[in-house]
Amino acid sequence: xxxxxxxxxxxxxxxxxxxxxxxxxxxxxxxxxxxxxxxxxxxxxxxxxxxxxxxxxxxxxxxxxxxxxxxxxxxxxxxxxxxxxxxxxxxxxxxxxxxxxxxxxxxxxxxxxxxxxxxxxxxxxxxxxxxxxxxxxxxxxxxxxxxxxxxxxxxxxxxxxxxxxxxxxxxxxxxxxxxxxxxxxxxxxxxxxxxxxxxxxxxxxxxxxxxxxxxxxxxxxxxxxxxxxxxxxxxxxxxx
Amino acid sequence: xxxxxxxxxxxxxxxxxxxxxxxxxxxxxxxxxxxxxxxxxxxxxxxxxxxxxxxxxxxxxxxxxxxxxxxxxxxxxxxxxxxxxxxxxxxxxxxxxxxxxxxxxxxxxxxxxxxxxxxxxxxxxxxxxxxxxxxxxxxxxxxxxxxxxxxxxxxxxxxxxxxxxxxxxxxxxxxxxxxxxxxxxxxxxxxxxxxxxxxxxxxxxxxxxxxxxxxxxxxxxxxxxxxxxxxxxxxxxxxxxxxxxxxxxxxxxxxxxxxxxxxxxxxxxxxxxxxxxxxxxxxxxxxxxxxxxxxxxxxxxxxxxxxxxxxxxxxxxxxxxxxxxxxxxxxxxxxxxxxxxxxxxxxxxxxxxxxxxxxxxxxxxxxxxxxxxxxxxxxxxxxxxxxxxxxxxxxxxxxxxxxxxxxxxxxxxxxxxxxxxxxxxxxxxxxxxxxxxxxxxxxxxxxxxxxxxxxxxxxxxxxxxxxxxxxxxxxxxxxxxxxxxxxxxxxxxxxxxxxxxxxxxxxxxxxxx
Numbered sequence: 001x002x003x004x005x006x007x008x009x010x011x012x013x014x015x016x017x018x019x020x021x022x023x024x025x026x027x028x029x030x031x032x033x034x035x036x037x038x039x040x041x042x043x044x045x046x047x048x049x050x051x052x053x054x055x056x057x058x059x060x061x062x063x064x065x066x067x068x069x070x071x072x073x074x075x076x077x078x079x080x081x082x083x084x085x086x087x088x089x090x091x092x093x094x095x096x097x098x099x100x101x102x103x104x105x106x107x108x109x110x111x112x113x114x115x116x117x118x119x120x121x122x123x124x125x126x127x128x129x130x131x132x133x134x135x136x137x138x139x140x141x142x143x144x145x146x147x148x149x150x151x152x153x154x155x156x157x158x159x160x161x162x163x164x165x166x167x168x169x170x171x172x173x174x175x176x177x178x179x180x181x182x183x184x185x186x187x188x189x190x191x192x193x194x195x196x197x198x199x200x201x202x203x204x205x206x207x208x209x210x211x212x213x214x215x216x217x218x219x220x221x222x223x224x225x226x227x228x229x230x231x232x233x234x235x236x237x238x239x240x
Numbered sequence: 241x242x243x244x245x246x247x248x249x250x251x252x253x254x255x256x257x258x259x260x261x262x263x264x265x266x267x268x269x270x271x272x273x274x275x276x277x278x279x280x281x282x283x284x285x286x287x288x289x290x291x292x293x294x295x296x297x298x299x300x301x302x303x304x305x306x307x308x309x310x311x312x313x314x315x316x317x318x319x320x321x322x323x324x325x326x327x328x329x330x331x332x333x334x335x336x337x338x339x340x341x342x343x344x345x346x347x348x349x350x351x352x353x354x355x356x357x358x359x360x361x362x363x364x365x366x367x368x369x370x371x372x373x374x375x376x377x378x379x380x381x382x383x384x385x386x387x388x389x390x391x392x393x394x395x396x397x398x399x400x401x402x403x404x405x406x407x408x409x410x411x412x413x414x415x416x417x418x419x420x421x422x423x424x425x426x427x428x429x430x431x432x433x434x435x436x437x438x439x440x441x442x443x444x445x446x447x448x449x450x451x452x453x454x455x456x457x458x459x460x461x462x463x464x465x466x467x468x469x470x471x472x473x474x475x476x477x478x479x480x481x482x483x484x485x486x487x488x489x490x491x492x493x494x495x496x497x498x499x500x501x502x503x504x505x506x507x508x509x510x511x512x513x514x515x516x517x518x519x520x521x522x523x524x525x526x527x528x529x530x531x532x533x534x535x536x537x538x539x540x541x542x543x544x545x546x547x548x549x550x551x552x553x554x555x556x557x558x559x560x561x562x563x564x565x566x567x568x569x570x571x572x573x574x575x576x577x578x579x580x581x582x583x584x585x586x587x588x589x590x591x592x593x594x595x596x597x598x599x600x601x602x603x604x605x606x607x608x609x610x611x612x613x614x615x616x617x618x619x620x621x622x623x624x625x626x627x628x629x630x631x632x633x634x635x636x637x638x639x640x641x642x643x644x645x646x647x648x649x650x651x652x653x654x655x656x657x658x659x660x661x662x663x664x665x666x667x668x669x670x671x672x673x674x675x676x677x678x679x680x681x682x683x684x685x686x687x688x689x690x691x692x693x694x695x696x697x698x699x700x701x702x703x704x705x706x707x708x709x710x711x712x713x714x715x716x717x718x719x720x721x722x723x724x725x726x727x728x729x730x731x732x733x734x735x736x737x738x739x740x741x742x743x744x745x746x747x748x749x750x751x752x753x
Contacts, residue, residue, distance in 0.1 A: 034682075034723065034725050035723075035725065036655070036751065037653070037654060037655060037725065037726065037751040037752055037753045038724075038725070038753050040654055040655065040753065041654060041753030042753075044654075060596070061600070061640070074655055074751075075655040075656050075657040075658065075750065075751065076633075076655065076656055076658055077654065077655065077656075078627075078631065078652060078653055078654055078655060078656035078750060079619035079621075079631055080627070080630075080631055080652035081651070081652040081653045081654035081655075081656075081750070081752065081753075082654050083652075084649075084651065084652070084654075084753075085654070085753070089618075089619040089620075089621065089640070090640035091640070092618060092619055093616060093617070093618055093636055094616070094617045094618070094619070094633055095607055095611065095615060095616050095617075096611065096614075096615045096616075096617070097611055097615065098611070102610070102611060105610070106607055106610075106611060109603060109606055109607060110603065110607075113599060113600075113602070113603040114599065115596060115599040115600045115603050116600075116603075166723075167723055167724040167725045167726075168724045169687065169720070169722075169723075169724040170688065170720055170724060170726070173690075176690060178688055178689060178690070179688055179689070179690035179718070180688045180689075180690060180718055180719070180720040180726050180752075181688075183726075183752075183753050184724065185724075185753075204753075
């Protein structure tokens, strides 16, 4: 990365800047089935980041739409753990659909209604037309929709961004060297409408529950907030 | 109204011919006895309660089948639901065995069906179409109608208002719904018709018949004449708000139902709005030509009275779930449950014009109507430290459930495996953290671990622990494997103290981010 690229204000022109604010519809996939926890946490952080794009004091709930198959294989959402990712129990709504078709329909209703800040659906193979509908619904309801996919997908989708998430060995715990420390993961942006792809090593920001670019870890990219002269001011405050 | 129990069992392909004597038999203390018979059997002189062997001696070609009382009763109940098209209050009358029937409260409602005579005609015509022979009567009291329906010469009898006394005077004493011993006694006194009792002193009448039977005679007479009231016990509570329409021709397609549904919703909405109430539970009932009903129900997360919202829910639930059979000739939309509306609501059609709680309620209703009740949930913290018990997902309401303050901020997984899954582990020390474990057949090496976090079992609660075994202490560990994936493992049972029944075992309870 050259210092000159740091001066660009627009994400579109600077591929190395981690796009913090979510697009109306994004796709998050786990690199391997075992990375589902990391992928889910990343998806939640994208949902919470909707705060940046819409109202600053977002209180609308967030919906998790699951299918029966997924529940049987992956387990059920646990609000006690989602709290750590900036989603309080009072903002969580869990929608249990049986099949994927129903789940996609449910997410569309959620997004369209405008009563939810966002929604996440677990989907193996959403048809292209459905993803288009979801994107429109998300725009209409000023919400963020996330398609959480079990594995890497190369098919057509209307999602503006496609992420691939892999867990990374955690950082050092301040008190216990043997304990798992700060959560880290690798977020690869495989495709985006507004620029070339990129990859970032992210770690959890303990203050906000969201992710920040792990500074000095891999050198793949920088955080928006760490750019000098950013008009958004102190990026950390805006971290979702 | 009286419908023949035997006929109601019919309608199947192997129904006996009406010309051949046929009886349903029942096994009792005195062997097989006749429980119900058709006209042909009755014409041969057979009667109810007769010994089956005697009956066979009289009519050797008598065909019989075992009586299924529960099914008869069930069929009668179904018919009662169907009869709700005429009145919201329909009772199944089972006071006397083999004299079962339905009682409908038609107070002030007969004019809706073109008057009482038309009503009876319509009722019997519809039943006849469904192959249910019936007799019916209308009178001032349930007991009076009961007697007239069963013992009047005419299968359709109407006792004009205030003239019931004369109308039932000529009926046989059986019309009073008396026990057999009281009947025998009355007959012994030469009292054969109900009218014979009118002139007798009541005190004497009550004294003459020993015990409860005497009081019963007076009570039954009073009930028939309306001196004491006899409340009906409807099969289900009458809905407070209902709207119905009758089709000229039976409707066999869902489109026909969908076409008329907006009218119903509007009518129901007006009723609800007039009282400032909203429906919490809606039922759409189709009355089929074969004497059955078909229903779809939706539950609302918050009271609503807006026709558009009700329509949307019913459509989302799926009108195709109505089993129209050979067609329905009446349709009813009712609010089975209604509650006062706390907030004045705007137009539910456009969600964004509504206040957030109402819009959310509308969304929850829509989702639940299609996905099933209880499909939309919100977390509710419970007073328990056992993870799977400490957090319940309760049915969603527009307002988030109140949460007790979080007990602590110890790390918790974002996905919980419920029930926990067994893992094989290798640990350095028997009561230490695992070094390796195998979950779902994949071996994993533990790089970092933290624990134990000891959670004792809640001895004051009953119920089994993991894998239906008695609950034991759990030691939770947060472990990370080489790839950086984090898991929540626990060892169930303590070495040395709780390993009497079986050795402590390892389980995987959740996945961290």
